[in-house]
Amino acid sequence: MVKMINKGKKPKPRVLVCCGDMVFKGGLERMTFEVMRALKEKGAIIHCIVNSWENHVIIESINELGLPYSLGYNKAELTRRPRNILIAMHMFFDVIINSILLLLVSLKFRPTHILIPEYISLLRNMPGIIILRIFKARIVVRIANPPVYGGSKFYTKLWQFMVNPFVDRYLSNSEYTKNAVLKMGIKEDKVKRIYNCVPKRKSIVLTPAKKDFNKIIFVGQIIPEKGLDLLFDAVILLKEQGLNVTLDIIGQMEGWVSPSYVGYREDLLKRAAEPYLKDIVRFLGWQEDVQSFLMQSAIHCCPSRYEQHEGFGIVCIEAKNAGIPSVVTPSGALPELISHKQDGWLCIDFSASEIANGLKYFLEDKERLIEAGRQAKLSLSRFSYEKFAEEHQREFELEDK
Structure with a gap:
């Protein structure tokens, strides 16, 4: 998957971004686009995977950045306690289908890095992520929402045994989020805090109305x-x-x-x-x-x-x-x-x-x-x-x- 022999000048990173859980442009989504913008400015080659059912808002932003994209699956809600066997089976097939699609895109794109906006996307693509990591792709997870679960042993074990072994680097958006990640048993040298910036938005009103001091x-x-x-x-x-x-x-x-x-x-x-x-x-x-x-x-x-x-x-x-x-x-x-x-x-x-x-x-x-x-x-x-x-x-x- 990943080209491992480099001669002469070091090639630019090839970053595959898993955007399949994105539907609308909230804070997490906007900051992911800013990360892609920053990487593209320095010459990184970027490809995105979006969901196949509600993606027009996300695709619009990807197009504004001039980036290519492919369609994923992302149709099942991943939950700790599925209500019945059919929901559990749908979750299972969602993970398998997404992983297959991830690997098919990777065969052509040959990523050096996988950027995952939040840990649910990691779980949703887990088999594919494991294989890509074997082929030396670097797995980077941005943590925008702190993993705070009221001391739940289940989620602590989930992070320790299902998330952390397959992540090379965590990027948190605040000290609070970083500390929440550390409480999941993650080593501090694996987590980097990078504060958010003001996200780019379309400006509609060039001259805003007079300020109302009330x-x-x-x-x-x-x-x-x-x-x-x-x-x-x-x-x-x-x-x-x-x-x-x-x-x-x-x-x-x-x-x-x-x-x-x-x-x-x-x-x-x-x-x-x-x-x-x-x-x-x-x-x-x-x-x-x-x-x-x-x-x-x-x-x-x-x-x-x-x-x-x-x-x-x-x-x-x-x-x-x-x-x-x-x-x-x-x-x-x-x-x-x-x-x-x-x-x-x-x-x-x-x-x-x-x-x-x-x-x-x-x-x-x-x-x-x-x-x-x-x-x-x-x-x-x-x-x-x-x-x-x-x-x-x-x-x-x-x-x-």
Whole structure:
């Protein structure tokens, strides 16, 4: 599979990227595209494998990068406890079919590296990965979502005996995620932390509307773990304290929803229509040009609950790029992104009152708000694309000699 005899100048790496579990462009997907962009800039040859059933959004981004792709399978949900034998058989055949397709693509592409965006894709392609590793392909797994399972022995053993033996390198997006990986029994010298950068988005509005110094903005998934209902409570508290605030919400409000989240969106819509929040909350749906909406706002809020275990929080650095501070809860890696009272507010707990305290600290003092936005912009240097690209290029042996 992998050409092992190199004479003369060292050839550029050939990176096969397993994108089969990608359906929409969330944070994990966007950062995977940024990794591919960084590798391509240094001459890496890249090929992607996408799923065969819902891939138009992902293919659009791959085409923008000018990269070739092949179709995988990826139709079965891999679960610890399949409900019946038919589901278990479908899982088994999903792994076999994906591995066969991976090997067929590899026969032609001859990869030197396999880039896997998250560990489920590793399990889904496991037999093929084992064979490619025998032929000296280097297996690199990016960890965007920390493996936090409440001390589950099953998942600890899964990582130790089913994941780790077949991975050469883990790339985590934060110290929090890195520590979660280490708790799975992985050796520290096998894990590298590389902070995310601001992902490239299509700019639709070249000149955004005038900034509203009373506007709060939320960007993210509309699920209970993201804490939007807590932000509603915080907005009500601010109104009771005399602050004339509004709230814009960017996030998908239509389409498929997990059975465990059924009714949550509808409950939020009902609350937003009640007297305390009517004409204050706007649901803007999914938006590509997030930057323009952030620039129109005074402050960003990420009210995630503990259970979300935020692996990073890309919208927080997008807020920095827009020059506005963020109020965040202590969920996962969020504390790594904010300097308290300088470029944002780090809540001491997950209560609505603490979120309201953070928002009020900046909204009641315009000069303080503007200065925090300036500091937020300056702090973005920690999360520059240049650092992000250089560290990934080094991991794939593309550093300048």
